[in-house]
Amino acid sequence: MTLSNQPPKGTSDWFPEELIIRQYIFDVWRRVCRRYGYEEYLTPLVESAEIYRAKSGADVGGKELVTFTDQGGRELSIRPEMTPSVTRMVSQIYDSVSKPIRFFSIANFMRNEKPQRGRNREFWQLNVDLFGSTSLQADTEIATLALDIMLEFNPPAHSFQLGLNHRQIINEVLDLSGVMPGKKQAVARLMDKWEKMGFEDFKSALLDLAVPPNGVDRLAGFLACDSLEYLLSQMPELSDNEGFLATSQLINTLTSLGYGEYIRFQPSVIRGFDYYDGMVFEIFDLHPDNLRALFGGGRYNGLSGIFGKQAFPAVGFAPGDETLRLFLESWEMLENIRVTSRPNISFLPLLSEDLTSEVWQLAKHLRAKGLAVELGLEVVRLGKALEYANKKNCQQLIVLGEEEFKNDIYKIKDMVSGQENEVELL
Structure with missing residues (x-):
């Protein structure tokens, strides 16, 4: 298999x-x-x-x-x-x-x-x-x-926005809409996804939950509100609702802190989990x-x-x-x-079999200094090493060949600028 x-x-x-x-x-x-x-x-x-x-x-x-x-x-x-x-x-x-x-x-x-x-x-x-x-x-x-x-x-x-609501506002709106206590969670879940459902399906589902027709209209009106001021004009009963007052104060505080352009009251923010009992919010991609x-x-x-x-x-x-x-x-x-x-990775190729020990020692030394070094495992020509370093998007190519070893140096080539520096081999 x-x-x-x-x-x-x-x-x-x-x-x-x-x-x-x-x-x-x-x-x-x-x-x-x-x-x-x-x-x-x-x-x-x-x-x-x-x-x-x-x-x-x-x-x-x-x-x-x-x-x-x-x-x-x-x-x-x-x-x-x-x-x-x-x-x-x-x-x-x-x-x-x-x-x-x-x-x-x-x-x-x-x-x-x-x-x-x-x-x-x-x-x-x-x-x-x-x-x-x-x-x-x-x-x-x-x-x-x-x-x-x-x-x-x-x-x-203008790429995102935080929508605020409050469960105490939602609970009072449910009461004002004639939703029976045992149906509140089910109605709240419908409200949480009403935009995906479409109004007719939303209305039908509410009626199936025994919400009275005038209550359906009230819930739809609530979900269409775009500000606390407009909500209060439609439902003055909320004027002393603790959640309404807290949300108003929270919006004012966030605005005073410079976040005003990112926040709004959004009644369709319900949150699906059963444990929320106060302020609720969602952040939306615009x-x-x-x-x-x-x-x-x-x-x-x-x-x-x-x-x-x-x-x-x-x-x-x-x-x-x-x-x-x-x-x-x-x-x-x-x-x-x-x-x-x-990540900033430097590539140290193995350019000669005879320099295997020296290349390993150099890699150990550079890593001890905090440099991320990828070590070549097979002997390659310098041209191949350059090609590999480019493909891997390495930041630097470190060169220790026969000529460099004779002169007690190694070279560091910046793969972005092309600049090359010589460093004394320790």
């Missing part, structure tokens, strides 16, 4: 050229998170399946789980997201450490979903979370951190060829209660590597990243 040399569906092999892009994204994530004082952590690749079934929603906590039973009869899942895992982890230490707790991680995940553009079964994700503060300042910090990550990529103007949500997050104060302790406040977000790569691709930023992020 001949085995396929392709990776499983929904997963990818990462060759060096593409890994450069992903590593660049990871480096940006780490740099900005550390700038804000966040500490890196990691959790196990697997968790109890019940953690996700309890709070991750019908899809992620159900049909998309990749599960197995271990030798002790416990049902485990490969993690499909990080939030329940880090909440479990923090619940171990929450009472004994100073607050707030600022954590981030970069990890891989698996969901048994249909692969599509920007969504693979295996994916990598940054998770940023702040635990232990109910303050609006914590929401502000998380929002600015997300925006600063996007700005760290140095994207063109390129016409890639109009999509890049990532999102929000406040989830109640999630930690599933671990048997008093719930503690939390807020966070999680961008994925593939959606950000598509963002960079849409705005034609990838090639520059490949060029500027390529």
